Amino acid sequence: MSAVRPAADPVAFKDNARLVLADPVLRRGFRGAMDYLADKRAAQFPDGEAFEALRGLGEHIRKRALSRLPDLLDQLEHALHARGVKVHWAEDAADANRIFLEIARRHDAPMMVKGKSMVSEEIELNHRMQEHGVACVETDMGEYILQLDHDRPSHIIMPAIHKTKEDVARIFAEHIPGAGYTEDVDELIAIGRVALRDKFRQAKIGVSGVNFMVAETGSLVLVENEGNGRLSTTVPDVHIAITGIEKIVEKLEHVPPLFTLLTRSATGQAVTTYLNIISGPRREGEKDGPREVHLVLLDNGRSQAFTEERFRATLQCIRCGACMNHCPVYARIGGLSYGTTYPGPIGAIISPHLLGLESTRDLPTASSLCGACGDVCPVGIPIPELLMHLREAGRHRRPAMQQRNALKGQGAVRSISEVLAWKAWRLLYSNGMRYRLFTWIASRLRALTPACQGGWTRSRTPLTPAPRSLRERLRSSRTTATHDTREE
Amino acid sequence: MSLSFASTRARSAILSRLRAAGPVELAAPDVAAYYATAAVSAVGALRERFIAQARGWRAEVIEIDAAGWPAALASVLAAKNVRRLMAGRDTAIADALPSATRDLALDWYDAPIETLKPVLFDTVDAGITTTLGGIAETGSLVLWPDAREPRTLSLLPPIHIAVLREEALYSTLHDVMQRQQWAADLPTNALLVTGPSKTADIQRLLVYGAHGPRELVILLLRMEATA
Numbered sequence A: 001m002s003a004v005r006p007a008a009d010p011v012a013f014k015d016n017a018r019l020v021l022a023d024p025v026l027r028r029g030f031r032g033a034m035d036y037l038a039d040k041r042a043a044q045f046p047d048g049e050a051f052e053a054l055r056g057l058g059e060h061i062r063k064r065a066l067s068r069l070p071d072l073l074d075q076l077e078h079a080l081h082a083r084g085v086k087v088h089w090a091e092d093a094a095d096a097n098r099i100f101l102e103i104a105r106r107h108d109a110p111m112m113v114k115g116k117s118m119v120s121e122e123i124e125l126n127h128r129m130q131e132h133g134v135a136c137v138e139t140d141m142g143e144y145i146l147q148l149d150h151d152r153p154s155h156i157i158m159p160a161i162h163k164t165k166e167d168v169a170r171i172f173a174e175h176i177p178g179a180g181y182t183e184d185v186d187e188l189i190a191i192g193r194v195a196l197r198d199k200f201r202q203a204k205i206g207v208s209g210v211n212f213m214v215a216e217t218g219s220l221v222l223v224e225n226e227g228n229g230r231l232s233t234t235v236p237d238v239h240i241a242i243t244g245i246e247k248i249v250e251k252l253e254h255v256p257p258l259f260t261l262l263t264r265s266a267t268g269q270a271v272t273t274y275l276n277i278i279s280g281p282r283r284e285g286e287k288d289g290p291r292e293v294h295l296v297l298l299d300n301g302r303s304q305a306f307t308e309e310r311f312r313a314t315l316q317c318i319r320c321g322a323c324m325n326h327c328p329v330y331a332r333i334g335g336l337s338y339g340t341t342y343p344g345p346i347g348a349i350i351s352p353h354l355l356g357l358e359s360t361r362d363l364p365t366a367s368s369l370c371g372a373c374g375d376v377c378p379v380g381i382p383i384p385e386l387l388m389h390l391r392e393a394g395r396h397r398r399p400a401m402q403q404r405n406a407l408k409g410q411g412a413v414r415s416i417s418e419v420l421a422w423k424a425w426r427l428l429y430s431n432g433m434r435y436r437l438f439t440w441i442a443s444r445l446r447a448l449t450p451a452c453q454g455g456w457t458r459s460r461t462p463l464t465p466a467p468r469s470l471r472e473r474l475r476s477s478r479t480t481a482t483h484d485t486r487e488e
Numbered sequence B: 001m002s003l004s005f006a007s008t009r010a011r012s013a014i015l016s017r018l019r020a021a022g023p024v025e026l027a028a029p030d031v032a033a034y035y036a037t038a039a040v041s042a043v044g045a046l047r048e049r050f051i052a053q054a055r056g057w058r059a060e061v062i063e064i065d066a067a068g069w070p071a072a073l074a075s076v077l078a079a080k081n082v083r084r085l086m087a088g089r090d091t092a093i094a095d096a097l098p099s100a101t102r103d104l105a106l107d108w109y110d111a112p113i114e115t116l117k118p119v120l121f122d123t124v125d126a127g128i129t130t131t132l133g134g135i136a137e138t139g140s141l142v143l144w145p146d147a148r149e150p151r152t153l154s155l156l157p158p159i160h161i162a163v164l165r166e167e168a169l170y171s172t173l174h175d176v177m178q179r180q181q182w183a184a185d186l187p188t189n190a191l192l193v194t195g196p197s198k199t200a201d202i203q204r205l206l207v208y209g210a211h212g213p214r215e216l217v218i219l220l221l222r223m224e225a226t227a
Helices: A010-021 A024-044 A048-067 A069-082 A093-106 A118-122 A125-131 A141-148 A165-175 A185-202 A228-234 A252-266 A302-307 A312-316 A328-333 A344-355 A372-376 A383-395 A416-429 A432-444 A454-458 A470-487 B003-020 B031-036 B043-056 B069-079 B094-100 B113-123 B173-179
Strands: A085-090 A111-114 A135-138 A205-208 A212-214 A219-224 A238-244 A274-278 A292-298 B060-065 B084-087 B105-108 B126-130 B133-135 B140-143 B159-165 B189-193 B215-222
Touching: A010 A024, A010 A328, A024 A252, A024 A328, A048 A069, A048 A252, A048 A312, A048 B031, A069 A085, A069 B003, A085 A093, A085 B003, A093 A125, A093 A205, A093 A238, A093 A292, A093 B003, A111 A125, A111 A185, A111 A228, A118 A125, A118 A238, A125 A135, A135 A141, A141 A165, A141 A185, A165 A185, A185 A228, A185 B113, A205 A228, A212 A252, A219 A228, A219 A252, A228 A238, A228 A274, A228 B189, A252 B031, A252 B173, A302 A312, A302 A344, A302 B003, A312 A344, A344 A372, A344 A383, A372 A383, A416 A432, A432 A470, B031 B173, B043 B060, B043 B133, B043 B215, B060 B069, B069 B094, B069 B159, B069 B215, B084 B094, B084 B113, B133 B173, B140 B159
Parallel strands: A085 A292, A111 A135, A111 A205, A205 A238, A238 A292, B060 B215, B084 B105, B084 B126, B126 B159, B159 B215
Antiparallel strands: A212 A219, A219 A274, A274 B189, B133 B140, B140 B189
């Protein structure tokens, strides 16, 4: 059992990362899981050309949806309304939580069952409901394990990859009444199944996320393997779905390509057990299904990313997690280090929009810019490019090139010493005489170079100017060469 | 501040921000053209592909001619020791069920779930449903729950038995969606089911029967009599 618990705060990113890097159990766990997922994905896309064709289509579908986003949201709302689904709009987490609480109060519901939803994590639904005496029970096996242990997900698709089966055995024995200690995974899942079936039976409200909203038909599409998503959206009297405003597609026929890109990129499966297309509450004469269906559309910074053309591609994301599985930084520091709802490369580009650059300033630097995330992204998000834009935005208080408005917390990384250093560099390097003078002095004073150079020397040898500048060496060698020729 | 007022205000604020960004011209993608290149259409090829895929996802597939399926069902039920089977009334398979279930209890899903919860959660061993089609590419079933055949019939009982006619096999999800014109008239809950429910949330170890059925049995009704 690993005792490491990184802080749930992106400000603590560097400390968190150090903590995880020093924990061999966690590191082995992440490395193994990431290699496994990367291999499974590769097996699903054996033909590079075929992958490019499918990805091109997926990217086109997402870009098309974003190009018409406000119109599609309008169309979706009308279609859902016609099918009897109530649509709520939320500017931020507080708005969204108020909507949930109001519905819970109206139905006098002390408990909700919840299918996996990253957006519900984003608004911290469980904690907010708890504060008002409404229990929100996670029903995805991984999320359930984490909730019992008061832990957080470390991966958006496999939330509990940082837990071993011994961890789960201990957690279940401790928290589930009547469950004995067993490390048999089949038995553990059976224990979870029985415990959660009871919750499904009692709950008046079921909560879910949404993978795709279809504007044309007014449908909410959910992708899953376990069946808890179907249970949460079918058995309770009320279903509340929550998702971000960007998770929309124009037509129903746009779902199949995205569905196959999603499952193959996420877990390397050609298909998941269930594709659940919900288009309204129980109709007259039907014997099950919720009597009320609500959809909460959350903005929470997304419209800000949308208005900036250079950041808009961030919203193409279908939350498959492939960028995490292939990120050399993520594989070493794990998802918890980021301290945000969405970890890894996609988290590093989306979190600054949700939380502002002030607290997330370090996240865009958590990349070697190797480009793997961009290579595997099934909807063609140029993640490395966006990371560069965010690094730039962190250093300029005013909107930089081609940017309309400043991001929240723009310029957070700006430091006077860095600005001065670059000013000095420009001064010295933009004029031949100044440059020659500078290199002459620097090479003569090289003995004075400090051995400790901050972050640089933590894992590298100190930078020291050469004894003579290249220019000087060239000049002296050229003199020699000329001399030699004359001798001949 | 009332909730609906807050929602209306949020709605107009969000939409006006989105509209302020200005429209971008981008043509609609040609999804049909993409799938046109990958179509498999011969029935035999579809059937073989479907069976291989469905079995790969741990579904049991039993090929049987249209007349012989009630007998095949009876032997599946006996083999799995099913004592209580649940089904929907008035479906295409309903008439044949009493004869196939002479040795066990047959429950009809003819009351709202609120009344049937004890039966559905605790006592029924298996649920049987019709299907609207099958997808050869992935071995998936298309389920179209309605008033006769509720959503939970294929979800709550530990075993799900599905009856699929060979003529209803399609090559891809896109194919079945287009040819059956789903977008024109979706039910409250359309479903694709591929194998029994599963999870790999504990140490990536695959376990079947997470929250839904532990077993999926597909009775594939052949057009020609099987040998």
